[in-house]
Structures are given as structure tokens and as C-alpha cells.
Amino acid sequence: MSESHNGTAPKLTIEVKDLHKSFGGQAALRGVDLVVPEGTTCVLMGVSGSGKTVLMKHIMGLMRPDRGVVLVDGEEVARMNEPALNQMRRKLGILFQANALFDSLNVFDNVAFPLRERTQTPEDEITRMVKQTLEKVGLSHAATRFPGELSGGMQKRVGFARATILQPKILLYDDPTAGLDPLTTAAVNEIITKGKQQLGATSLVITPDVASAFGTADNLALMHEGQVVEYGPPDHFKQSQHPEVKAFLRNWLRRRSEQRPPPA
């Protein structure tokens, strides 16, 4: 493990302190505070437009804050130059809504891509690593298939294999279960939990799927109008008296009962 700039042991945490960001005078983040401790999974929830993706983009170094700091692994993201940013991003496994698999590459080559692109790993070692990773996600049999020939859930698993082949210590997921059926959603949630167990990764997950959130999170954070208004483990959250949490959960329960088919 390397040492961070201040000489202390690196902390594989994500820390966000008083983060502000506006676009054309419109505040998107209004003083976000959030800590995702090492090896834990935090699920970020909140209605559309509450600032979840903007926060995630600051963590990835894709946006610069107007005020406040984001520390990844103890280092301030906004102070990193391009090489440092690239190095920081190697610690991140990023799994977004669209899997962004390469349609023209088979499963094996998709998963091998980060190793070939970012490392000098010899081909025989790449073969060993990809085979091992595909085995972990239950896709050994699909190595020669192309993304177009896979189900949505299998594509997600390939995306996960590719995002984790460099053994990232921090995993970022943006809406990983979007558009998936309940069975595949359960498989993706298992993948998220596995990411924590197999890699010991620190994970931040954005999802509108509250049931998944309660199943996978060590801590939940609710964003409302550019701030984290509640944070804590699922039990704390369920019992929260915060008006925004109560409204959010009430809404979710209402939508869920509307979506259920009427009894026969």
C-alpha cells in the first residue's frame, strides 16, 4: 500500500465535506457532507434532481466543486492533476446504468480490456485473471459470446467483472438495477454484496430501488435539494423521524402498492 501525501496510511474511504456546486446560478449541491467508511456500502437515495449524480461526478473527478472538498483514499480530488486523477481512477471500479460493454468484443475481451489498456500484464497472465474473474461471476461458459447475445443480467455481470478486474478498492454504481426484472435485480444486488465480500471494497451506490437499498446497504443517505439530510444504517433509517425521510418512504410504499397487481 502506498502512503498518502501527508504521510499517513491511505484510507480507502470516500469523504465529502461541505460540497457546493451551482450551474448558472442554480444550486445543485448545497453543502453535502458524507463519509463512506472503508469496506462499507453506502446507498444514496433521493428524488430526481436532488444531486446524486453530480455528487458522484465530483468523486470521480469529472466535476470541480465551487466550495468544499472530496477526499478519495485520503487525497483531495480537486487538487489532482491529470496523471494523479488517472491513478486515482484506477482505484475505482465504476458500474453505470448503461454497461458500456464493447459490442464488437466478446465477453473475454471486454473483461480483459482494462488489463490490456492500463497495465503491462502478459497475455498468459491476462488469460488466467480473466478466467478467474469470469468464474467468480458465474460466466465461464460465456467467454466467447458477444454482449448482444447475453441477457441484461449477464451483461451486468460482465460489466461487474470488467469493473473489478483491476481489483479496485472503491466501487461506484449509478442505478445498477435500472430496467431489470426482479430476478435480475436480485442477481445484481448479490453482485454488489459480493463486491464487498470478495474485494473488501468501499462502495457507493445510487439507486431508486429502495428495497435493494435496504438489502445491500451498511448505511443509507438521503439527498434532498442538494444536501444529505439523513444518514445511517437501514434500521435507523426506517425509524427516522426526519420529515423528508418519512415523505420519501411513504411515496415509495405508495408507488409500490400501485405497481402490485390487484389480488385475483
Ligand SMILES: Nc1ncnc2c1ncn2[C@@H]1O[C@H](COP(=O)(O)OP(=O)(O)OP(=O)(O)O)[C@@H](O)[C@H]1O
Ligand atoms: N452539467 C450540468 N449542467 C447544468 N445543470 C446540471 C448539470 N448536471 C446536473 N445539473 C442539474 O443539477 C441538479 C442535480 O442533478 P443530478 O443529475 O445530480 O440529479 P439526480 O439526483 O442524480 O437525479 P436523477 O435521479 O434523475 O438522476 C439538477 O437540477 C440538474 O438539472
